[in-house]
Amino acid sequence: MILHSDKLKLSVTSEIGRLRALLIHSPDSGLGKVVPSKAQDWLFEDIVHLDTMRRNEYDYYIKLLLYFLDPGKIQGRLTDIDTTENDRNFYKPDHADFYASDKVIEIQTLLADILEDRVIREKLTASVCAIETCNYRLQQQLNEISPVELAKIFISGSIDKDQMIFAPIPNLIFSRDIGITINNYILLNKPAKKARSRETLLARYILFNHPIFEAYQNNILEITEPIQHFLRPGKDQDEKTTLEGGDVMVVSPNHVIIGCSERTSVSGAHEAVKLLFDNKVVEKVTILKIPHKRDYMHIDTVFTQVKRNTWVLLGSLAKAELNKDLQDPITWFGDKKQKDKTEIVQFSIGKNKPRTFDSIEDLLNDVSVNDLQSKEKTNFIYSGNNTFPFDAREQWTDSCNLLALRDGVVLGYDRNDKTVEAFKQNGFTIIKVADLLQQFESGTLKPHDMTNTLILMPSSELSRARGGFHCMSLPLLRDDVL
Template sequence: MLNADNDFKIDVTTEIGNLRALLIHSPDSGLGKVVPSKAQDWLFEDIVHLDTMRRKEYDYYVKLLMYFLDPDKIKGKLDEINAPENKRNFFKPDNKAFHNSGKVIEIQTLLSDILEIADVRKKLCASVCAIENCTYRLQLQLVDIAPIELAKILISGSLDDDTMIFAPIPNLIFSRDLGIAINDHILLNKPAKKARSRETLLMRYIFFNHPLFANYRSKIIEISENKQHFLRPGEANEEKTTLEGGDVMMVSSQHLIIGCSERTSVSGANEAIKLLFEADVVSKVTVVKIPHKRDYMHIDTVFTQVKRDTWVLLRSLAIAEAATPGDEPMAWFADKKNKDKPEIVQFRKGKKPKTFDTLEDLLDNISRKDLESETPTRFIYSGNNEFPFDAREQWTDSCNLLAVKEGVVLGYDRNDKTVDAFKQNGFDVIHVTDLLPKLEAGQINPQALTNTLILMPSSELSRARGGFHCMSMPLRRDTI
């Protein structure tokens, strides 16, 4: 069982502090079973080549995270790890050679651990079989399977390579959508689509049952359906309470951003604000309502933070109209007719709400006021703000970057115009295939890097419509 390090704790106060621990999920065999006719039902735009995604793309992501977060597990061992007989084992939790880092933490490892607990195993198998409409005999069969293998089955949907017993959950690689660390609390999210029900259930069991989170169980916040929802005369045209992690950003110790998007409802934002304020987790929440289009999906496909004074964003969505007054998100956004521009309203505990006219106004305010930046706020635009490259590169996640430390971010290598924009703003650019050998040889100290965009291979990962911000659930960052 993965044991917590002595210094393990949940503590996230910004998007850019040095990353110390995170949850990820390496691509599993279920991704290789997505078929074109079901791709959109399972929230994928395309089918992917699993082996390329694993070995030539995601592997680089895990290796890079290890050099930054847990170098003792990889430094001096890269040649051994890359040997053909070991290459497939280092990142697979069901293999003995798995790195088992307590800082780059695999969801499948945590699931395997809690399945060692007989009572949890029985309850979880029953719960999964209930939502997947399995037979009782299959439920009994699953309970008797060894925990490591059972975890693999519950994630992939297959008893073996040939026998599928329920659908895969390919979106589990987007670990951020399922939970967000807010200071020392965990907000368990409520995804909008049925395709994500099983992964939501697995994460709930992990957070409430794994010893790693034993000291934080009283600080887990769950969002339930709005009470009025159950009494409405019909459901087809009524808004459900949903919230996904791609729409939640912890930008300072007391300030959270929540996006209302295709996947996060106003009701979801409303419930989150109520719970967070009641628990005194934060004192300020800004709601950013963006068009409900697949082009954007979450706010982190539109903007992410690079440094305290620097943001990357899609310029065409940077202009917003002021909203009309109200007491809570449900009132602010209930009757708005213009759905093509963002609306931005900030709710402060004990104070009147305030509005921002543009995304740039909001982000500038965060940099100057919340993070006390003394330099002018800079904006790096998707596609270098050139049509049609701005929209094309936003689609392939030019705005969805993960900061491993302030000013050092990971992004896809296919967004050439956005790379140009970073260079024009004084950033160094290096490809991960060039960086890893230098980290291994000690030619570069990862903690000494500044103002750097690290490019990652992306031909298959980009098909899944999510970048490295989506593929990470930070659990601990240094305070800046």
């Protein structure tokens, strides 16, 4: 059944406006087939226990999102879901009790929807088989598989329980990296690693072909390589045009921050700036270069916004020295001697000279005060309470990668104890998700009544995948921050 939503509106103008709709992808069987010898090729640091990740961790995420975004799908059902033998599959599209929300939208559902069209199915199957080097007979076989099953195959790589025909795409759980909503546009990514090529292909077909995005097809922006890029020498990452959603933050209606990191190149950031300015999507873009290290990967592993005047960040990267003599976005960050330094440059339409910031803190304070008109002092909550070695340990397990459901209400992992202490010291209520769901179900607390709260999510397996809830969300609609 094709998901139609006449009410779906694309609009994201901040990181903290009340979340109304988002794209997610719940853990699929492919995550349970990652082997140690291929884990790093598939961008995983470790192997995970799939059933634990589903039943004891991600399941809470889906339930919480539904209470906040689409309570009619969950209110009054919690006990039944929790005591059902098959509750582990409550959030999977092929399950009889799938929640089927048009606000908490499962990517696999959208993929199955577009595969109902025979022409699209044959084109997408041919494209997948081309990049996965499948033979022609297998391609013909896939064309005859039902859309629901074919969607599972394209994502998991398995044609049945025992037979894998190509690699899984376990990183699809990190839905933010396939694209980012900026106002009423979507900027598609251009991944740095081959392991994510199929994700991008599937996302492109969904966004350009699914009816819920029909009104916005002219607002889908694709990063392209510069003309004659194939003539450039060398294979160095810095020479490629790459951009991933974890390096793009919409901090106000007219301002986007783009990170240059292990996964987003200078060229990718440069092409994104041109696209955003040429299409008049925003008036201001800040390029933030962080060290090219696996520890950081994207800027949202280093900082995220908690509320209008509050950010969580890694203290060891909070300060940086800048070279202010360079003027151009390519040459500014092109000096390889500066590769492990943090640099921040802001470009604005109509201004010939870019603006620089001495530190990440200075930039984030400027966002809070000047972009979001905060009247309160800007507060910084530090990973590990800014204490070594807990700052680095907890940043590695995504203490800085939080998802705001509304201004001041955020999700984070329960394992980052020192960061939790820092939240308490800054006046935040701390609550475990299991306790919170019971309060929602009983009616003793309502989501819209919550303020200044860190919701702790179980994380023994999810944290092994090296991504937090900011990574596991692609917001499509947020309320404006007034």
